[in-house]
Amino acid sequence: MPPTSRQVVLATRPSGMVDEETTRLETVPQPEPGPGEALVRVQYLSIDPTIRTWMDDAPGYLPPIEIDAVVRSGGIGEVVASNSDSYAVGDTVFGMLGWQEHAVVDEGGNTAQVIPDGVPPTEALSVFGVTGMTAYFGLLDVGRLQPGDTVVVSGAAGATGSVVGQVARIKGAGRVVGIAGGPEKCAWLIDELGFDGAIDYKNDDLGARLRELCGDGIDLYFDNVGGEILDTCLAQLAMRARVVCCGAISAYNARGEAHGLTNYFSLITKRARMEGFLILDYLDRFPEAQMEMFGWVADGQVRHAEHVVEGLENAPDALNLLFTGGNTGKVVVALGS
């Protein structure tokens, strides 16, 4: 019998959270690499909020995932067969491997990046990967952090938010405040990551706490959640504030019912700027940032957490964790195969 491989495909488009109707686990023949291609045994999947947006049949920065297609996702794996000079058997690679046990990569549209020896795969997905890079370039390039800035970040206990706060501190922010859900996450931000303040949006009055912790207003707000939290922060901007729009987790499962922003008039009175970005545009500049990040991680200035979910079949539940706030740090799925 030929070798097989399991994969998770999109069965129907979700209208809210992903549920058992949304995806289907299938067993298919293991793919064979053609000329110039390599076969990768997938070890870890990167679970990111943006995957949920690709499941909608809506215009976006990438085409929607097609029905019956493997769910698109970043991942890390080991090269187990290769007809390409770019990949050697035994290499660890990062690429858009998808929710499946085996993926084929090539030297063209579906290329992968070889991970240097000594970098743990989960760190390659988190702090040195797309989420860490999102924090770095969003904060420094889009947000143009200035020394002394009062920085607020939402989704602060998440993979990106937790790095945003720590890099802000290293780069001279005057005050770093995180918004997260629940007292445990808030304690982690302050005790482990060195945030100056943390607001538990599930139990605190966000507006009142922001006034308390950011008396002179917010100079730089890094937004991962959109909706009501973004709107509340807009009302408390300092003069010439910068709002970095990185994601809108609160809206991904609520198309049509999302909270509308009413405090955008602050952009005028405060001469403020609100700007979105996608990390895809920064791929060429990853090496400079990764170099700096390696140093910070090595000397303990940047700490990171991974939330590992075991088993390909649990990838849909892992994705939901991002929206229920069930994770601290980067969510990865370990295939353990």
Add this chain to the structure above:
Amino acid sequence: MPPTSRQVVLATRPSGMVDEETTRLETVPQPEPGPGEALVRVQYLSIDPTIRTWMDDAPGYLPPIEIDAVVRSGGIGEVVASNSDSYAVGDTVFGMLGWQEHAVVDEGGNTAQVIPDGVPPTEALSVFGVTGMTAYFGLLDVGRLQPGDTVVVSGAAGATGSVVGQVARIKGAGRVVGIAGGPEKCAWLIDELGFDGAIDYKNDDLGARLRELCGDGIDLYFDNVGGEILDTCLAQLAMRARVVCCGAISAYNARGEAHGLTNYFSLITKRARMEGFLILDYLDRFPEAQMEMFGWVADGQVRHAEHVVEGLENAPDALNLLFTGGNTGKVVVALGS
């Protein structure tokens, strides 16, 4: 009997449009200029949407107008008595003169600017004044117009919007589309001002017309109105678009019930920027812009319109015109005294 002067004071804070309860017409003794001061006979008032925001007891870029105080407003008048070396009797001056027949200006906090001979007072208030300068710096400095840009402006038949479109054309925009209320205004934009397209938001399907006229999306959207029109434009941005937030007329009379923006996620997928500004920050740079504007007006490249309302007592109605869309071009009140 000593000479008297009429003035319009804020009687109560309006909850929506200004009505007969909002202001009170009073007759008071004509003020006498002290040392370093001059007395100005007010000739024209500049009627701007921002006046409505100053009537609210809400934080803004200037303090609210106090109850029983003269309504704050820009204006032009003639110096009729002077104890200051800065002002000579007969000078025409622009300053924050207020809704009153006589104002005192000084050399400190309430200074005025002498208007050169030959500049008609209504032009000094419109195209060479704050509204024209708002168009110029908003478009070029905040919006960073690029040659070939598809530019959309709302409130396009207003004092600022009409100048935005014309300056965009002069500076090399690829396409200029105005959003205005009613077929007459739309015809004026195309036939008189040379806009490439005009959308009548009262009768057209704004989203559909934008797709028709701006097939590749909007590169630069100059927003004067906020609310639903802003939200619809956000959904049709081009890559790396710029949204210039100049005003939010739709919201000034609707605090608490304003339309919330739900399409801000476009800022991420389009890597777009939304930025507010206040013309107050550009006062030092007026001369460079006025010089260029003089040339364009002189050779007919920039046309402008003024909507003149007669009589100080009609200033409140004149302000409402801005919100009902009853004006084409700059609204001024002529005191005719």
